[in-house]
Amino acid sequence: MAERRPIVGGNWKMNTTRAGAKQLCDSVLRGFTERKIDTEVVLYPPYLWLTDAGDLINASSIKLGAQDGLTEENGAITGGINLTMLSEVIDALLIGHSERRNIFNETADKFSRQLIAASDLGLLRTYCVGEDHTQQETGSTYEVLAEQIGSVFAGEEGEQLSHSIDSNPPSFVIAYEPVWAIGTGLVAQPNDVQDRAEFIRAEISKYCDVSDLIRIQYGGSVNQKNADELAALTDIDGALVGGASLNAEEFLAICEAFSTNSR
Numbered sequence: 001m002a003e004r005r006p007i008v009g010g011n012w013k014m015n016t017t018r019a020g021a022k023q024l025c026d027s028v029l030r031g032f033t034e035r036k037i038d039t040e041v042v043l044y045p046p047y048l049w050l051t052d053a054g055d056l057i058n059a060s061s062i063k064l065g066a067q068d069g070l071t072e073e074n075g076a077i078t079g080g081i082n083l084t085m086l087s088e089v090i091d092a093l094l095i096g097h098s099e100r101r102n103i104f105n106e107t108a109d110k111f112s113r114q115l116i117a118a119s120d121l122g123l124l125r126t127y128c129v130g131e132d133h134t135q136q137e138t139g140s141t142y143e144v145l146a147e148q149i150g151s152v153f154a155g156e157e158g159e160q161l162s163h164s165i166d167s168n169p170p171s172f173v174i175a176y177e178p179v180w181a182i183g184t185g186l187v188a189q190p191n192d193v194q195d196r197a198e199f200i201r202a203e204i205s206k207y208c209d210v211s212d213l214i215r216i217q218y219g220g221s222v223n224q225k226n227a228d229e230l231a232a233l234t235d236i237d238g239a240l241v242g243g244a245s246l247n248a249e250e251f252l253a254i255c256e257a258f259s260t261n262s263r
């Protein structure tokens with residue numbers, strides 16, 4: 001049977017001082033090694049601390065990710081940081097997070113370019129999807145998920161994207177994050193999370209032959225108390241953790257909850 005290795009990401013967003021970031025990395029690394037956690041772990045610190053974090057975790061199996069990255073070539077883009085630069089430091093890229101969609105008005109056009117470019121650079125790609133409060137209230141969750149998935153495969157490079165996933169399924173992860181659950185303390189009902197993950201897997205199967213091998217994370221107020229219940233869901237293979245990833249003990253407990261859960 002197909003095996004999907006659990007994967008937990010820590011999205012630090014725009015948090016931590018330089019010293020705090022080093023300390024957090026160090027604590028996660030120590031706990032990860034001591035507890036022999038058998039989960040793929042990715043840390044997403046702010047850009048500025050990526051190299052510090054990399055220096056600390058490089059020798060371990062913990063992966064380092066960026067929260068965004070431009071696909072444009074080097075050139076006249078003041079303030080820009082592109083994936084070619086980042087790829088010297090990172091292993092993974094977060095794409096399509098609702099905060100990128102809402103605060104920076106980013107759309108599928110950018111996400112599909114990022115998904116292709118990241119694959120060309122050998123990076124692990126996590127594509128975030130999820131409905132907001134109004135969409136949930138009006139019953140359009142499944143429509144929204146289908147659109148967010150379909151739109152990245154619809155562009156000129158859709159076929160290339162499908163091929164990059166089929167040829168390396170573990171390099172593509174979906175994070176299902178209901179926007180109303182992010183940072184709010186509200187967690188989606190486990191049976192809803194399972195239904196939505198199943199739906200996401202079925203949608204992916206329209207574009208790729210390997211949907212059974214694609215890992216799906218749940219994100220939105222995951223903490224050490226609710227992690228076990230989420231880890232037990234058949235189609236959930238990990239978590240994308242925001243607030244709770246800023247506390248090493250809590251983050252490690254979440255990683256542990258998914259640790260024994262290979263499918």
Ligand code: PGA
Pocket residue numbers: 011177181182183184219220221222240241242243244
């Ligand atoms: P949260 O964030 O865990 O703080 O809800 C999750 C995310 O935005 O990825």
